[in-house]
Amino acid sequence: DDLTAQAPDSFLVDIQTSEGAITVKMRRHWSPLAVDRVWHLVENNFYAGARFYRMIDGFVAQWGYSGEPVRDSVWRDHPLDDEPVIGSNLQGTVSFARGGPRTRSFQLYINLADNARLDVLASGGVVGYPPVGEIVEGVEVPMGFYGAYADRTPSQDSIRVQGNDYLRREYPQLDSIITTRIIGSWR
Numbered sequence: 371d372d373l374t375a376q377a378p379d380s381f382l383v384d385i386q387t388s389e390g391a392i393t394v395k396m397r398r399h400w401s402p403l404a405v406d407r408v409w410h411l412v413e414n415n416f417y418a419g420a421r422f423y424r425m426i427d428g429f430v431a432q433w434g435y436s437g438e439p440v441r442d443s444v445w446r447d448h449p450l451d452d453e454p455v456i457g458s459n460l461q462g463t464v465s466f467a468r469g470g471p472r473t474r475s476f477q478l479y480i481n482l483a484d485n486a487r488l489d490v491l492a493s494g495g496v497v498g499y500p501p502v503g504e505i506v507e508g509v510e511v512p513m514g515f516y517g518a519y520a521d522r523t524p525s526q527d528s529i530r531v532q533g534n535d536y537l538r539r540e541y542p543q544l545d546s547i548i549t550t551r552i553i554g555s556w557r
Contacts, residue, residue, distance in 0.1 A: 373448060376402075377409030381555035382506070385417070386548040390511040393553070394464055396503035400457040403450045404466050404474060404502045411476060412550045416441070421537045421544040423524045425517035429485065432467055433547065434477030435526075437534030442476065450474040455498035459488040462505040470494030480505065480512045515545040 377398055385392040398405040411417060416436050424432035436442050449472045459465055459481050466474040471494055481488075481501075488499045505512075519541055528536045537544055 373410060375406070375410070377406045378555035378557050381409065382553045383408070383412050383503070383550055384553045385550050387422075387511060387515075388545045388548065389514045391508050392505055392511050393507035394503045395506045397457065397501075401453045401466075401500040401502050403453055404500060407445075407450055407466075407474075407476070408478075408502055409552070411445070412552055415550060416445070416476065417547045417550045419534060420547045421534065421541070422512075422515045422546065423529065423537060423541070423544060424479070425515050426482075426520055427517050428483050430479040430482055431512045431515050432477060432479040434467065434475075435529045435533065436476075437537070439531060439533045442530065442533075445476045448475065452496050453500050455489045455500045457501035457504075459485040459499060459501055460504075461485075462509045463501040464503045464505070465499045465501045468493070468496065468499070471496050478502075482512060516543045519544070 379398050381396050383394045396405050396408055419437045420433045420435060422431050422433045452471060461481055461484050463481050464478055467477040467479050468474045490498055524537060524541055
């Protein structure tokens with residue numbers, strides 16, 4: 371897979387989860403580098419088996435680790451440059467999570483509420499979290515993701531090292547992605 375190939379201007383991603391189907395329309399003009407990355411991840415079904423490991427009611431549902439540490443390291447070793455915020459983190463939009471400059475790689479979150487403050491929130495010298503797309507069908511599905519672990523969010527270091535073995539053992543009720551696929555695109 372050519373990691374430099376450009377995604378279409380917009381495309382639909384079908385995300386089959388343990389709670390139901392979600393369709394997300396990705397918008398390249400909102401965050402070109404990040405949307406190109408999503409295109410490649412979905413084309414490679416990277417997210418099959420990924421757990422929604424961070425569920426904060428009224429805020430976000432986050433996922434990204436494939437559950438296979440070696441597979442994750444390939445993408446983590448190719449972080450994306452930061453981009454300005456064009457869209458807004460409104461309910462139903464999807465954005466990349468990050469932990470500082472050039473740390474966007476494969477972790478995404480769904481805004482469960484209007485979180486426009488994330489458009490201007492500075493963290494590690496980077497301002498804002500640019501959305502990459504928006505849910506066009508199934509916006510209610512993430513609201514049903516298991517969230518009772520909110521007070522003890524899984525350790526990302528443990529996920530990074532042990533993958534889904536750790537999550538199955540310590541957080542067995544987390545919802546997951548069954549498969550992802552592109553179901554339409556426009557240039």
